[in-house]
Structures are given as structure tokens and as C-alpha cells.
Amino acid sequence: MWRGLLDGRHGIRELRGAEFEGLPVRIAGVVPVDPGELLPRPLARRMNRAALLGVLAAREAWTDAGYTEGGTRESGVDPDRVGVSMGAILGDASVLVNGDRRLRERGPRAVSPLTTPMTVPSQAASQISLDLHITGEARTVTSACASGTEAIGQAIDRVRYGRVDIALAGGAEAVVTPAIMASFAAMRALADGTAAARGVKGSPSRPFAGDRGGFVNGEGAGILVLEAEEHARARGARIYCEAAGWGLSADAHHMAAPDPTGRGVALALRRALRDAGAVAADVVHVNAHATATVEGDLAEAGALRAVLGRRSVPVTALKGHLGHLQGAAGGVEAVAAALTLHHALVPPTVGGDTTDEAIGLDVVRGAPRDLPEDGDVVLSNSFGFGGHNAVLALRRTR
Known part of the structure; x- marks a missing residue:
């Protein structure tokens, strides 16, 4: 992912499946492989798509953190301390849809007994705990598009206050389904892809651009391994x-529209800085939520x-690369924010050549930019339908 962000590539594609025929919008940011093929079939058949993506991301995060492949047992870690x-907002909406279709077409005996346990939004968290044998806790946060960021924030506190030594935290979502796409289109919230049809180059998701026209639905998973500092250094x-x-x-303010004053967003930003023991002058970069809706x-x-x-603080918005991953957005974008600090390099925003003058921010475009040296805090923002606002503050370690 990191190389693709720096190179300015995007993963938004046309939805070619027959189930998407006739929809007013048929583009999305989708994972290009079947995650079920990357796990043993007996495991994969018991997971919805969001859980599959979550388990794969958790395995990558676990081994990248230096632990042994397989989980807590293999790593010699007390599972009760993890x-x-x-x-997640829904997790994977398709399981219930498919169960309802089987019921109507073939009767109750055709409905799988796995339908209900595979429908719940908490399936990703539970399957990660099963896969890595984590027994300390397995929680799920549902706060619209702020879900992944809030889940990481809650995990910060669980480690901070000594409830666990290690936490795997982030988001997983797979809601690129016909009904969800149709609903977003009916809200006039989606970019329709006509710019690409006219020959306009670049991503159809165009955060902060003057010609932005809505977000692009997406799917994925992103997970951080959070650990008490003394535990990690030891x-x-x-x-x-x-x-x-x-x-x-x-x-x-509203069940779907953002407050145009931005007051709630500003409050979350200030609270994140205060919780981090930081001030505005410490901020060297913002990973913006920026879904590419005008408002x-x-x-x-x-x-x-x-x-x-x-102050001129470099801002980037990654939904031009990824689409809007809904409840997983905060997890994936927090991974990118952590890598930005680690590599001291800010990925460019893609989609649109110029920034709307009304934005009034230093939006990084065209090429990566070196992270400024005159501070140490990066903010990662996530905001959701219904007015949910969540902000992470990450600090550079030297």
C-alpha cells in the first residue's frame, strides 16, 4: 500500500458483476483478490468478507510487529494481556442479503446456520481473536465512518490504563453491494465516474479538488499493533x-450532512491535541478525512x-487512492499516518490537479513531500454520518 500511495496510484475500478447492472454508479475501490482464497477453506467459509480482510490484516500486523506467525501461543505472549x-459499520452486508434471497427462492431449509453469526458487525473482531488466540478482549465500535479511528482511540486507552499490554486495533468493512451503492447514489453522495468517461485523468475520487463531486465507496481493512512502550522496548x-x-x-446537526461550521470537528481536533499533551504548533501533518463531497x-x-x-501544515487525503472504506477508513489511514511519521514522507493527494481555493489548506499534490522537522505530531481524521467525529494524534519517535 505505502508504495502505491507514494506513487500516486489508485485502486478504483468499474464494478462489472451482473448484480451491479442498472445501477446509476458502478465504480468502487475494491480489493483485487478474493480474500477467501488466501486462507484455508474450512476457516474462510465461516467468515464474511470483512472478517476475511480483517484476519489477513491482523496476521500481517502481528508478524510485522515482530511476533511469531500463528498468534499468542506461538509468540509466548499471555493471551489474557492482548x-x-x-x-465497522455493517461489516459485510451481503451475508444477510444472500440469506434473505435463499429464504425467498428456496425456503427456510436453504438458509445456512452460519448466516446470523456471519452477519454481525463484530465478526471481524471475534475472528481475529480466534485466529490469533487473543483472550483479553475483543470489542467492536460502530460510529459510522469514524468507527475505525474511534476503535484505535479506545485501544490507546486500554493500553494506557493497563487493561492490556498489546492491542490490535483498526477497522474492516466490505459494503460494496448493490443496495448500499444504490442508497448512496440516491443520496447524491457518490462520484459518478463521468469525469473518467470524459477522458479526465486520475482518480474519480477527488478530495479537496474544485471539481469534486462525491465519494467513491470502498472496502478493506487496516490494523495497528499498539503496545505499552516499556513492553515494546523490552x-x-x-x-x-x-x-x-x-x-x-x-x-x-443532521443524520447525514456535516455541520457546515465545522465546530464539532474542531472540538475533536483540540481534544486529540490536549490528550496528547500537544499544541497546534506541534502539528507537522494532517491526514484528512476528506471524502470529496463539497460540503x-x-x-x-x-x-x-x-x-x-x-501555519502552512501539509495536508493529504487518501480517499483519492483508496475510495471511502467506511468503518475501515480510519484503520487504513492510521496505518498510512504511522508510516508517514516513520519514513518522514507525506504521500500526495490524487484526483484533481488543483485544490478548491475555498479550502485554504496546503494540500500535498503531484509528488510526495518531506515531513517538516519543526514539530512531531500527525493528526488523522475520521468523521461519520450522524455527526460522529474522531481524531488520532500520533507522535514522531526520534
Whole structure:
């Protein structure tokens, strides 16, 4: 993923399946392989697509953190001191849809007994705990598109207050389904792909661009391994950054539209900085939520200007690369924010050649940019339908 972000590539494609025929929007950011083929069949058949993606991401994160492949037993880690914290809105909506179709077409005996346990949004968290034998806790956060970021924030506190020594935290979502796509299209929230049809180059998801026209639905999973500092240093772990703090707020404005004043977003930003023991002058980069909707990008930009002041802080928005991964967005984008600190390099924003003048931010475009040296904090933002606002503050380790 990191190389693709730096190179400015995107993974948004046309949906060619017969089930998407006739939909007004048929583009999405989809995982290009079948995750079920990457796990043994007896395991894969008991997981929905979001859980499959989550388990694969958790396995990668676990081994990247220096632990032994297989889980806590193989690593000699006390499983009671390890937790899972995952964000999801629905997880995988297709399981229930397919179960309902079987019921109507073939009767109740055709419905799999796995339908209900594979439908719940908590399946990714439970399957990760089963796969890696994690017994400390397995929690799921559902707060719309802020779910993954809030799940990481809650895990920060679980480690911070000594409830667990290690937490796997992030998000997993797979809701590129016909009904969800049709609903988003009916809301007029989706980019329709017509720019590409007109020969406009680049991603159809165009965060902060003057010609942005909505978000592109996506799927995926992203997970961090959070660990108490003394625990990590004692085993000689590679440390990407410090998970320094987080902040939450609620807009109390509308069931879907963002508050145009950005007041709630600004409150979450300030709370994240305060929780991290930081001030605005410490911020060297923002990984923006920026879904490429007109109203949402403006509200977030206004909140960032209000909190950060007149300083020129490099901002990037990754939904041009990835699409909007819904409850998983915060997990994947937190991984990118951690890598930004580790490599001291800010990936460019793709989609659109120029930034809307009304945004008023230093949006990184065209090529990666060196991370400034005059501070140590990166903010990663996630905001969701219903006014859910969550912000992570990550700190550079030197």
C-alpha cells in the first residue's frame, strides 16, 4: 500500500458483476483478490468478507510487529494481556442479503446456520481473536465512518490504563453491494465516474479538488499493533511512532450532512491535541478525512484552519487512492499516518490537479513531500454520518 500511495496510484475500478447492472454508479475501490482464497477453506467459509480482510490484516500486523506467525501461543505472549478493538459499520452486508434471497427462492431449509453469526458487525473482531488466540478482549465500535479511528482511540486507552499490554486495533468493512451503492447514489453522495468517461485523468475520487463531486465507496481493512512502550522496548520491537492521544465529539446537526461550521470537528481536533499533551504548533501533518463531497471537505478545512491557525501544515487525503472504506477508513489511514511519521514522507493527494481555493489548506499534490522537522505530531481524521467525529494524534519517535 505505502508504495502505491507514494506513487500516486489508485485502486478504483468499474464494478462489472451482473448484480451491479442498472445501477446509476458502478465504480468502487475494491480489493483485487478474493480474500477467501488466501486462507484455508474450512476457516474462510465461516467468515464474511470483512472478517476475511480483517484476519489477513491482523496476521500481517502481528508478524510485522515482530511476533511469531500463528498468534499468542506461538509468540509466548499471555493471551489474557492482548486485546482486539475493531471498527465497522455493517461489516459485510451481503451475508444477510444472500440469506434473505435463499429464504425467498428456496425456503427456510436453504438458509445456512452460519448466516446470523456471519452477519454481525463484530465478526471481524471475534475472528481475529480466534485466529490469533487473543483472550483479553475483543470489542467492536460502530460510529459510522469514524468507527475505525474511534476503535484505535479506545485501544490507546486500554493500553494506557493497563487493561492490556498489546492491542490490535483498526477497522474492516466490505459494503460494496448493490443496495448500499444504490442508497448512496440516491443520496447524491457518490462520484459518478463521468469525469473518467470524459477522458479526465486520475482518480474519480477527488478530495479537496474544485471539481469534486462525491465519494467513491470502498472496502478493506487496516490494523495497528499498539503496545505499552516499556513492553515494546523490552523485546526490542521496531517502533513506528507513539500513539499519543485521541479526541471525540458529536455534531448534533443532521443524520447525514456535516455541520457546515465545522465546530464539532474542531472540538475533536483540540481534544486529540490536549490528550496528547500537544499544541497546534506541534502539528507537522494532517491526514484528512476528506471524502470529496463539497460540503464535507469545506467543513473539515474550516475546522483545520480554526485549530491550526495561519501555519502552512501539509495536508493529504487518501480517499483519492483508496475510495471511502467506511468503518475501515480510519484503520487504513492510521496505518498510512504511522508510516508517514516513520519514513518522514507525506504521500500526495490524487484526483484533481488543483485544490478548491475555498479550502485554504496546503494540500500535498503531484509528488510526495518531506515531513517538516519543526514539530512531531500527525493528526488523522475520521468523521461519520450522524455527526460522529474522531481524531488520532500520533507522535514522531526520534
